[in-house]
Each structure stands twice: as structure tokens, then as C-alpha cells.
Amino acid sequence: MQVIVINSQKGGSGKTMLCKHLSVEAERSGDGPIFLIDTDPQGTLTAWHTKRDAETPARIEVPFDGLEKGLAVLRHHGAAYCLIDTASGRLEIAAELFKVADLVVFPVQPSEDDLTAAPVTVQALKQSGKPFVFVLTRVKANTLITAQAAAVLSKHGQVAEIFVNDRTAYKSPYAKGQTITEAEPKGLAAKEITALWRNIKSCLHVSMQESEKVNAHG
Ligand SMILES: Nc1ncnc2c1ncn2[C@@H]1O[C@H](COP(=O)(O)OP(=O)(O)OP(=O)(O)O)[C@@H](O)[C@H]1O
Ligand SMILES: [Mg+2]
Secondary structure, X not given: XXXXXXXXXXXXXXXXXXXXXXXXXXXXXXXXXXXXXXXXXXXXXXXXXXXXXXXXXXXXXXXXXXXXXXXXXXXXXXXXXXXXEOOOOOHHHHHHHHHOOOEEEEEEOXXXXXXXXXXXXXXXXXXXXXXXXXXXXXXXXOOHHHHHHHHHHHOOXXXXXXXXXXXXXXXOOOHHHOOHHHHOOOOHHHHXXXXXXXXXXXXXXXXXXXXXXXXXXX
């Protein structure tokens, strides 16, 4: 099982949105079983999940001090991926969560404020030594700030090739807690999220190969 932690210390950066859409996409593309853990006391992911009719992705409730045990149980039950949504502004907790991550997904909006806030999370990630990938989100097509943000971020770490556009569809409600990608599986949002999930899987693959190399060479 691979554990993907979605974190940025900046509030409202798009963590929960990515957690929802990527977990649904992973199941849609046959990469399940997927499990979700919501570690944010705001409970936004949990509230969305409660509205869903679909059985997948599944969500489990795990106390923070029982996280390792909870992940061991998921492994035992054959989970393929566990996606962990996190709160902003709780650096110490985020640092603990990075320890269990195989990859940290770090959403960043191409805005001056997001770029100014990014170093706090970047520093914690570098200290953790865990692989991470920036995902540019709420992107408006062909804007200079997006190119600038990608250039700045790429000096600090890997930037996902797929950018997530700013789409009303990502924040609109659909029947039975569906995401837009379920409601319109052939639409532009679905294509974008399918490509992003592939992109993230390839980051996981590369980081796994690198850690195998490190282990092999002691
Ligand atoms: N690509 C996008 N296009 C349009 N709206 C988006 C996009 N990404 C996120 N949003 C919207 O922006 C708001 C903030 O996103 P989200 O809740 O995912 O951020 P967050 O990082 O989880 O926030 P918090 O730090 O409060 O947990 C939400 O209303 C969400 O629907
Ligand atoms: Mg959130």
C-alpha cells in the first residue's frame, strides 16, 4: 500500500479538493481499493464523504495516535492506496504525517500569497526527507503567474506536469456526493484528473525505485 499525504500549510490551497478527486479517480481507473483518512478537525472531506452513495473510496476513522496501527490494518486488508487529507497551520502534526507518507502532494495556487507561504511547508518536507510533488491548482489558462509559479517552485522540488484548472465544476455539488469526474466522466475535468492521477502514480513509482536503490546500496 502506498500512502499519499496531501498537505500545504496554507489554508484553502486545494488539499481537500485534490483528495476527493484523486481518490475517486484512483477507484475509477481500477487502482483501488482506496482508503481515505481525514485528519483535519474541520472535517470537510468527511462531510463530503458522508453525502456519498457510492461505496468507494472508503473512509476510515483513525485517532492521530493510532495512525500507524490503522495503516497496518489497511495493509493487512489489501488496500492499494491511502490518501490522507490534512489541516493547514498545524506544522507539528503535518511533520508526523509526513513520516508515514510515500509521497506528499502539495497543492499550490499560482498566486503571490501561495508562493510566499510555500517555504514553510517546503522546509518541513525537506526535513522529513520524504518525496513530494507540487501540484499547481486553480490555474487560469495561459497566465504569466502560472508560468512564474511553476518556474519558482521547480527550484525547490518536482512540479506535476499536469496543472489543475480553476473550474466551477470542481466546487459545485452533484447528486449523491459525486464529483464532477463521476457526473461527467468524459468531460474536461475528468480528463485533467485522470492525467493528474497518472502523473502522481509515476512520481510514486520513481520515488519507490530511488528508495530501493538507496536500500540496495545500504
Ligand atoms: N481547481 C479548482 N477550481 C475551482 N475551485 C477549486 C479548485 N480547487 C479548490 N477549489 C475550491 O476552493 C476552496 C478551497 O479548496 P479546498 O477546500 O480543497 O482547500 P483546502 O486546502 O482543503 O482548505 P483548508 O486549508 O481549509 O482545509 C473550496 O471551495 C474548493 O471547492
Ligand atoms: Mg481542506
